[in-house]
Amino acid sequence: MLDDVDFAYADGDKPILAGLTMRFPRGKVVAVMGGSGCGKTTVLRLIGGQVRPRRGQVTVAGANIDALDERGLYAVRRQMGMLFQFGALFTDLSVFDNVAFPLREHTDLPESMIRDLVLMKLNAVGLRGARDLMPAQISGGMARRVALARAIALDPSVLMYDEPFAGLDPISLGLTARLIRNLNDALGATTIIVSHDVQETFQIADYVYFIANGRIAAEGEPEALRASTDPFVHQFVHAEADGPVPFHYSGPTLADDFLAGGGR
Numbered sequence: 001m002l003d004d005v006d007f008a009y010a011d012g013d014k015p016i017l018a019g020l021t022m023r024f025p026r027g028k029v030v031a032v033m034g035g036s037g038c039g040k041t042t043v044l045r046l047i048g049g050q051v052r053p054r055r056g057q058v059t060v061a062g063a064n065i066d067a068l069d070e071r072g073l074y075a076v077r078r079q080m081g082m083l084f085q086f087g088a089l090f091t092d093l094s095v096f097d098n099v100a101f102p103l104r105e106h107t108d109l110p111e112s113m114i115r116d117l118v119l120m121k122l123n124a125v126g127l128r129g130a131r132d133l134m135p136a137q138i139s140g141g142m143a144r145r146v147a148l149a150r151a152i153a154l155d156p157s158v159l160m161y162d163e164p165f166a167g168l169d170p171i172s173l174g175l176t177a178r179l180i181r182n183l184n185d186a187l188g189a190t191t192i193i194v195s196h197d198v199q200e201t202f203q204i205a206d207y208v209y210f211i212a213n214g215r216i217a218a219e220g221e222p223e224a225l226r227a228s229t230d231p232f233v234h235q236f237v238h239a240e241a242d243g244p245v246p247f248h249y250s251g252p253t254l255a256d257d258f259l260a261g262g263g264r
């Protein structure tokens with residue numbers, strides 16, 4: 001969870017996240033949504049301990065991430081499965097070896113057991129039969145599923161997905177969403193999804209946080225947010241081009257730019 005967290009990338013900068021409090025209960029799928037650059041990925045980096053809060057606390061399974069030494073952080077990270085933006089696979093490794101990678105890296109299990117675990121994970125995403133293919137031989141949707149299998153290889157208790165739906169065709173999109181939900185429930189894990197895909201995310205999330213201007217702009221269960229009359233939530237949920245979040249990056253007015261005939 002995040003407790004009253006402030007964060008900025010550089011000292012002296014205005015915080016990009018300010019007074020953020022978020023809970024990610026066990027067994028739940030929680031979504032972090034908001035416009036481009038609002039700090040969604042940064043929330044994942046705070047939880048993973050890649051960056052540290054300027055103020056406030058980040059705790060994972062009771063451990064204060066900020067107070068951990070390198071070994072402690074390593075142990076907590078081992079409990080986390082992450083799928084980064086576009087979930088890149090190692091292109092020179094087969095599907096099998098991609099999923100085996102974290103097992104070989106983090107455990108001393110014998111190859112026979114690694115084989116069984118990899119095939120179980122690939123089976124869970126429907127790709128047991130694709131084990132010998134190389135990433136270049138599979139579709140984008142399949143690659144995403146392999147990345148999912150790799151993210152769950154170590155049976156993590158926290159699963160984090162950064163834009164898991166980006167760039168997928170509609171069928172792969174629905175399939176990936178359902179898989180994320182099913183894998184969470186099968187593992188009894190906590191899932192955190194960073195996304196701006198309202199339709200897919202709302203279908204599988206138990207709870208949603210909207211971030212804007214470094215703060216929680218709205219939060220709640222998908223149904224409640226869908227019905228919300230809050231202008232910000234309404235704009236986001238109904239994908240309106242303009243509203244409290246402006247379409248135009250702030251700058252000179254149209255009149256100033258075109259009528260005054262000034263320079264750039």
Ligand SMILES: Nc1ncnc2c1ncn2[C@@H]1O[C@H](COP(=O)(O)OP(=O)(O)OP(=O)(O)O)[C@@H](O)[C@H]1O
Pocket residue numbers: 009010016034035036037038039040041042043
């Ligand atoms: N390593 C970094 N150093 C400095 N600034 C950064 C760094 N990473 C991100 N930022 C800035 O911090 C802000 C939040 O970035 P973040 O990646 O968390 O946003 P996001 O909501 O995930 O965006 P998107 O949906 O576009 O990926 C952005 O303005 C970004 O430019």
